[in-house]
Amino acid sequence: MxxxxxxxxxxxxxxxxxxxxxxxxxxxxxxxxxxSLVTLGIVVERLFWWSAARRSxxxxxxxxxxxxxxxxxxxxxxxxxxxxxxxxxxxxxHGLEHSDIDIVIAMQVQAAEETKLARRFLDVLDTAITxxxxxxxxxxxxxxxxxxxxxxxxxELAAAKVSGGIGExxxxxxxxxxxxxxxxxxxxxxxxxxxxxGHELETVIGNVRLLVEKARLKTRxxxxxxxxxx
Numbered sequence: 721m722x723x724x725x726x727x728x729x730x731x732x733x734x735x736x737x738x739x740x741x742x743x744x745x746x747x748x749x750x751x752x753x754x755x756s757l758v759t760l761g762i763v764v765e766r767l768f769w770w771s772a773a774r775r776s777x778x779x780x781x782x783x784x785x786x787x788x789x790x791x792x793x794x795x796x797x798x799x800x801x802x803x804x805x806x807x808x809x810x811x812x813x814h815g816l817e818h819s820d821i822d823i824v825i826a827m828q829v830q831a832a833e834e835t836k837l838a839r840r841f842l843d844v845l846d847t848a849i850t851x852x853x854x855x856x857x858x859x860x861x862x863x864x865x866x867x868x869x870x871x872x873x874x875x876e877l878a879a880a881k882v883s884g885g886i887g888e889x890x891x892x893x894x895x896x897x898x899x900x901x902x903x904x905x906x907x908x909x910x911x912x913x914x915x916x917x918g919h920e921l922e923t924v925i926g927n928v929r930l931l932v933e934k935a936r937l938k939t940r941x942x943x944x945x946x947x948x949x950x
Contacts, residue, residue: 856896
């Protein structure tokens with residue numbers, strides 16, 4: 721009982737201190753707060769998306785599609801790839817659906833869409849990484865400007881006001897840098913994952929192109945001499 725009361729009494733002053741610190745940071749703390757909530761929401765959404773993308777990967781299904789294409793069984797490959805949540809298999813399925821036009825171009829179009837989904841909202845995080853320190857720096861400038869208004873008055877009062885303005889400036893700067901630093905880590909990680917996915921999709925496109933060409937050449941070689949290719 722006493723331990724619980726002690727914990728509550730410790731948490732309340734801590735919460736009050738955080739609120740007071742935020743309020744003493746100046747008016748620019750509010751746009752920084754909005755920016756931090758936006759970045760947090762994007763990071764959480766991206767984490768869920770990448771988690772779902774990882775669960776959707778199906779190497780066995782992709783291998784089965786490769787085997788069907790190697791055997792010249794295009795219709796079988798379409799049936800295997802149909803309805804897959806794996807972006808690699810979706811690229812192959814889209815190409816096979818439009819193989820009568822150009823399978824490679826069709827796969828490249830779908831690969832671009834998959835990469836776009838993987839890089840969704842990364843531009844917003846990139847902007848937040850740049851904007852947050854700038855807002856903090858603006859808070860520094862405005863805090864110091866307010867501090868200069870008290871220079872030349874009563875020495876004790878001026879010293880207190882000047883130190884308060886500098887403290888406000890430092891709070892905004894620290895908050896802005898904190899947002900940038902904590903956003904930079906997931907931004908780089910997710911950007912790297914998106915690039916890896918892009919390379920994987922390029923590899924899949926190359927593999928399918930080779931398998932289709934190999935199957936076509938094999939079919940042509942198996943046509944008896946004197947029989948025209950339909």
